[in-house]
Amino acid sequence: MSSDSGWPNANPEVVQVIEVTPQLPASPDPVENPPWSGRQVAWIGFMLFVMPVVIAPIVLIVVQKVFYKQMSFGEVAQKPWLILAPQFLWFAIMVFYMIGYVEGRFHQGFWSAIRWNWPKRGWLSLIGIGIVTLIALQGMARFLPLPKKSPFDQFFKHPFDAYIFAVLAITFAPFMEELFFRGFLYPVLARRMGMGLGIFFTALPFALIHAFEYKAWAPVLIVFVVGVVVTLVRAMRQSVAASFVVHAIYNGIPIVASFFISGGFRHLDRIK
Numbered sequence: 660m661s662s663d664s665g666w667p668n669a670n671p672e673v674v675q676v677i678e679v680t681p682q683l684p685a686s687p688d689p690v691e692n693p694p695w696s697g698r699q700v701a702w703i704g705f706m707l708f709v710m711p712v713v714i715a716p717i718v719l720i721v722v723q724k725v726f727y728k729q730m731s732f733g734e735v736a737q738k739p740w741l742i743l744a745p746q747f748l749w750f751a752i753m754v755f756y757m758i759g760y761v762e763g764r765f766h767q768g769f770w771s772a773i774r775w776n777w778p779k780r781g782w783l784s785l786i787g788i789g790i791v792t793l794i795a796l797q798g799m800a801r802f803l804p805l806p807k808k809s810p811f812d813q814f815f816k817h818p819f820d821a822y823i824f825a826v827l828a829i830t831f832a833p834f835m836e837e838l839f840f841r842g843f844l845y846p847v848l849a850r851r852m853g854m855g856l857g858i859f860f861t862a863l864p865f866a867l868i869h870a871f872e873y874k875a876w877a878p879v880l881i882v883f884v885v886g887v888v889v890t891l892v893r894a895m896r897q898s899v900a901a902s903f904v905v906h907a908i909y910n911g912i913p914i915v916a917s918f919f920i921s922g923g924f925r926h927l928d929r930i931k
């Protein structure tokens with residue numbers, strides 16, 4: 660009689676052992692983990708916001724000595740284009756510097772590294788946040804001791820100056836501020852402190868850099884609240900482009916309103 664039982668590998672001397680290694684789930688990456696450090700962000704912030712303050716008087720002196728010898732330094736300093744043009748040029752230089760720095764040092768795509776990803780949905784909600792924030796803060800401003808004159812009044816004396824200021828205030832200024840504060844600074848703070856404190860300590864220096872313009876605490880407080888709102892949008896949507904949209908809407912509505920009230924900036928006396 661055959662000893663074959665009909666089962667494969669029934670020979671007791673042949674034993675097949677299969678080892679199964681359990682697959683552990685990979686630990687998730689931190690929500691915010693930028694390649695740069697706080698020290699590198701501080702250096703970029705210094706170059707972006709402190710250097711213009713140092714360079715501006717030098718530029719004005721050179722322009723006054725070369726082009727406006729018959730005018731005093733104070734008169735030259737009141738020319739809006741001499742305030743806006745050097746700032747625009749410096750910011751443009753800094754954009755190329757930041758792109759080269761991130762891509763050259765960390766070998767990452769700049770826009771993906773700072774999370775400049777345009778929202779695929781929820782545009783109406785972003786526009787609504789910008790509008791509601793503006794209305795709420797205008798209501799809040801009624802109870803605050805705001806200065807009678809705005810530092811931006813000087814840009815609404817001539818139509819050309821008003822147009823230049825309008826373009827910069829709606830596009831380039833919020834672009835640069837979102838690039839640094841929500842693109843570079845916030846993820847470093849959130850990685851170390853968490854989202855809540857990260858939002859607070861991103862909005863705080865954002866407000867303080869405007870103190871040089873307003874020289875009063877009430878408008879700086881309003882800017883701080885704006886900073887909290889746009890940083891919260893950045894954190895929740897994981898998108899610097901989303902916070903830029905809210906920021907641009909907030910800046911843009913008063914300027915667009917001024918444009919229509921003044922008849923295309925032709926009758927600027929109507930908005931004084």
